[in-house]
Amino acid sequence: GHVVIIGWNPATESAYNELRSLNVAKHIVLVHERGPVIHDEMTTTVRGDPTRTETLLRASVDKASMAIVALDDDAKTALTVLAVKALNPRARIVAEALYPEHVDLIHKAGADIVLATRSLGGRLLAAALLEPGAAMFVEDAASAAYGKAKFKEIPGKRFAGKPFGEAMRLLREKGCTPIAVRRGTALIPNPPDSLIILESDAIVVVTPREEETC
Amino acid sequence: GHVVIIGWNPATESAYNELRSLNVAKHIVLVHERGPVIHDEMTTTVRGDPTRTETLLRASVDKASMAIVALDDDAKTALTVLAVKALNPRARIVAEALYPEHVDLIHKAGADIVLATRSLGGRLLAAALLEPGAAMFVEDAASAAYGKAKFKEIPGKRFAGKPFGEAMRLLREKGCTPIAVRRGTALIPNPPDSLIILESDAIVVVTPREEETC
Ligand SMILES: [Ca+2]
Ligand SMILES: [Ca+2]
Numbered sequence A, B: 001g002h003v004v005i006i007g008w009n010p011a012t013e014s015a016y017n018e019l020r021s022l023n024v025a026k027h028i029v030l031v032h033e034r035g036p037v038i039h040d041e042m043t044t045t046v047r048g049d050p051t052r053t054e055t056l057l058r059a060s061v062d063k064a065s066m067a068i069v070a071l072d073d074d075a076k077t078a079l080t081v082l083a084v085k086a087l088n089p090r091a092r093i094v095a096e097a098l099y100p101e102h103v104d105l106i107h108k109a110g111a112d113i114v115l116a117t118r119s120l121g122g123r124l125l126a127a128a129l130l131e132p133g134a135a136m137f138v139e140d141a142a143s144a145a146y147g148k149a150k151f152k153e154i155p156g157k158r159f160a161g162k163p164f165g166e167a168m169r170l171l172r173e174k175g176c177t178p179i180a181v182r183r184g185t186a187l188i189p190n191p192p193d194s195l196i197i198l199e200s201d202a203i204v205v206v207t208p209r210e211e212e213t214c
Helices: A010-021 A053-058 A074-087 A100-108 A117-130 A132-141 A164-173 B010-021 B053-058 B074-087 B100-108 B117-130 B132-141 B164-173
Strands: A003-006 A028-032 A043-047 A066-069 A092-096 A113-115 A149-155 A177-183 A186-189 A202-208 B003-006 B028-032 B043-047 B066-069 B092-096 B113-115 B149-155 B177-183 B186-189 B202-208
Touching: A003 A010, A003 A074, A010 A028, A010 B117, A053 A074, A066 A074, A066 B117, A074 A092, A074 A100, A092 B117, A100 A113, A113 B117, A113 B132, A117 A132, A117 B010, A117 B066, A117 B092, A117 B113, A117 B117, A132 A149, A132 B113, A132 B132, A132 B149, A132 B177, A132 B186, A132 B202, A149 B132, A164 A177, A164 A202, A164 B164, A177 B132, A177 B177, A186 B132, A202 B132, B003 B010, B003 B074, B010 B028, B053 B074, B066 B074, B074 B092, B074 B100, B100 B113, B117 B132, B132 B149, B164 B177, B164 B202
Parallel strands: A003 A028, A003 A066, A028 A043, A066 A092, A092 A113, B003 B028, B003 B066, B028 B043, B066 B092, B092 B113
Antiparallel strands: A149 A202, A177 A186, A177 A202, B149 B202, B177 B186, B177 B202
8 A cells, every 4th residue: 555644844844855865665645735736756755634524535645554744733643634534544654743742642532653743853953952863873773765874664573482682682683673562552671591582583783774684 | 151042943942942951050041023022031042133143141151151043044153153252252153944955054153063953853754654664763762851862972081092892882881882982072983992092082872861870
């Protein structure tokens, strides 16, 4: 299925560029009222009120595999997530909340992941005052498209039953640094060496951008 | 000196809360035209056009040690950074750019660090579709105030002359995972074990939130 990006602002523009650069090779449909109309081999644009089912159907939301919803207005984002979920219960939905206190509500509306990206940005502004390396690292690693590092998930399968310390040693030999384990919807950052890795885990690593080393 | 936060929006609101929670014990002066007027033991609010020198002087910008500038308008942010720099060349200035193409210009205006936080947020929305653990990790680690991890800078001094691999081993024993080295304004993410640490380096680590283990 295709990817639908609902709303046009600096965040969705950047998400659009990132998805293109990742070569996930899926068609992307942009849905918005006032953004640019892009039509190329990879992109279709649908103009209209994104909270209306009629608009979403023109974007074939019912056949999409993934959707990003970021409307710069938490009420509209929540309403649109409800509409997308109603049309397509199987699509993975990622939504942006302006305010952290709305994260849970937008989650309940049906989004799989809700990121309070502006709040995150503010925390990074604060960190940049006091610990500049931390902010610089996040800037670099959050993008696959530029810089010298990126975050990546690798399947825990090949380390199943082994302690995290051993996975750390093997992955470091290949130039990657494991920093967290995702277990379903729970995250275990900075795990102890003794944590036993499950087959269904995903290991979050920092990896050099250029090569797929690990 | 005090910290000045110029502009009120979800990002600066979050930066304000983060700085308060970090107990850096500095006075914070908020400067904006339409945000809330907060006056308490830690905070003063100055109302006025933040691009005007007169407003900035009422916030004692000339005596501040740090400033965050985030005005939701890259032209106003650049102009304000120029004004802050003119009043106080020694203050550390962190600025938010809405669009990545303005980062260099705002840097040239005098900001020490410029973060395109909305663009970063968009890249995380894209990452959340494909590698959810990466986005979850950034959300957690970017804040000292909540979650199970945080990013931290530690001085390279105690590891000066040693290879990164040895620092990694010693820091992991204390429950921290080093992920990058900051050398002045350059960042070396995911360094090889053989990198020799300099006295002036800072090591960026992921650390458990609760304790200062390393
Ligand atoms: Ca990168
Ligand atoms: Ca945290």
